[in-house]
Amino acid sequence: MKLTINNLTKTYKNGVKAIDNLNIEIGTGMFGLLGPNGAGKSSLMRTIATLQSPDSGSIFFNDINVLEDKMALRKVLGYLPQSFGVYPKMSAEKLLDYFATLKGVKSKEDRKKLIDEVLEITNLYEVRKKSVSGYSGGMKQRFGIAQLLLNNPKLIIVDEPTAGLDPAERHRFLNILREVGTNCTVIFSTHIVEDVKELCNEMAILNGGRILKHTTPMDATNELEGQIWTKTIERSELDGIEANYNLLSSNYNQDNSLNVRVYSAEQPSDDFITTDPQLDDVYFIALKEDQIETV
Numbered sequence: 001m002k003l004t005i006n007n008l009t010k011t012y013k014n015g016v017k018a019i020d021n022l023n024i025e026i027g028t029g030m031f032g033l034l035g036p037n038g039a040g041k042s043s044l045m046r047t048i049a050t051l052q053s054p055d056s057g058s059i060f061f062n063d064i065n066v067l068e069d070k071m072a073l074r075k076v077l078g079y080l081p082q083s084f085g086v087y088p089k090m091s092a093e094k095l096l097d098y099f100a101t102l103k104g105v106k107s108k109e110d111r112k113k114l115i116d117e118v119l120e121i122t123n124l125y126e127v128r129k130k131s132v133s134g135y136s137g138g139m140k141q142r143f144g145i146a147q148l149l150l151n152n153p154k155l156i157i158v159d160e161p162t163a164g165l166d167p168a169e170r171h172r173f174l175n176i177l178r179e180v181g182t183n184c185t186v187i188f189s190t191h192i193v194e195d196v197k198e199l200c201n202e203m204a205i206l207n208g209g210r211i212l213k214h215t216t217p218m219d220a221t222n223e224l225e226g227q228i229w230t231k232t233i234e235r236s237e238l239d240g241i242e243a244n245y246n247l248l249s250s251n252y253n254q255d256n257s258l259n260v261r262v263y264s265a266e267q268p269s270d271d272f273i274t275t276d277p278q279l280d281d282v283y284f285i286a287l288k289e290d291q292i293e294t295v
């Protein structure tokens with residue numbers, strides 16, 4: 001399985017360049033697309049999902065020319081948008097039956113088998129008779145996965161699916177995605193670094209419509225070994241640290257002191273100690289370096 005994107009560019013009518021000459025290759029497995037608000041994640045995903053056209057560039061999924069043959073891609077695509085809109089007052093079972101009919105599953109028996117299967121996978125079987133409009137946020141997201149599984153997709157695109165979920169629901173959702181993502185390409189967008197760490201074997205950091213880094217979570221953190229330094233400071237010292245060092249993040253402790261994390265090839269000063277690099281560090285470094293370059 002291979003998704004290949006070359007020189008993709010999209011500028012909206014208001015002049016915002018949401019995708020800027022983007023090139024990437026994505027293989028089988030869970031791929032995390034990490035980026036801040038407005039980075040272009042949804043624009044990229046909608047373009048891959050054939051819901052909007054780019055200005056230029058090409059997208060291939062295996063041998064399907066996505067921009068030329070939208071229908072061929074749609075047959076193998078499962079897409080969960082950022083917001084699904086309002087669900088009708090219909091049970092999950094009935095709504096899935098409606099979607100399966102739309103997707104061309106003609107036999108009632110086949111539909112029943114398929115629907116039971118996707119309800120089991122998404123842990124919704126017990127609540128299949130309940131109205132989807134009354135589901136919690138997490139259940140709705142799992143229902144979104146159930147509906148996209150109906151056509152046995154080879155390419156699954158999920159746009160910020162964990163936004164707004166409580167920790168238990170988020171966990172349940174990620175576990176389901178992990179299960180369905182073993183034999184296909186799953187592109188998963190998020191601004192939560194932890195999601196990528198937990199779920200993805202490959203990742204890219206996106207900002208300003210460009211790929212800043214394409215890596216694996218493990219390689220990315222290994223690369224920073226020995227270059228992340230920490231110390232505990234008082235709140236009043238923070239401005240000085242920010243002015244003198246490459247500050248990545250600061251977190252409050254219970255006693256209102258702060259733990260700061262600094263990026264430096266050498267020990268910044270005697271009172272800093274090295275610490276294990278985290279994926280957050282990778283993300284902050286990529287965004288900082290991009291900021292410096294674009295200034």
Ligand SMILES: Nc1ncnc2c1ncn2[C@@H]1O[C@H](COP(=O)(O)OP(=O)(O)OP(=O)(O)O)[C@@H](O)[C@H]1O
Nearest residue numbers: 012014016018035036037038039040041042043044
């Ligand atoms: N239909 C549109 N018309 C004009 N500008 C748009 C449109 N959709 C998105 N944009 C702009 O394009 C840029 C990229 O937006 P996009 O929604 O793709 O980013 P994102 O990474 O998904 O952000 P978020 O995490 O906030 O959803 C932003 O500046 C956004 O305001």
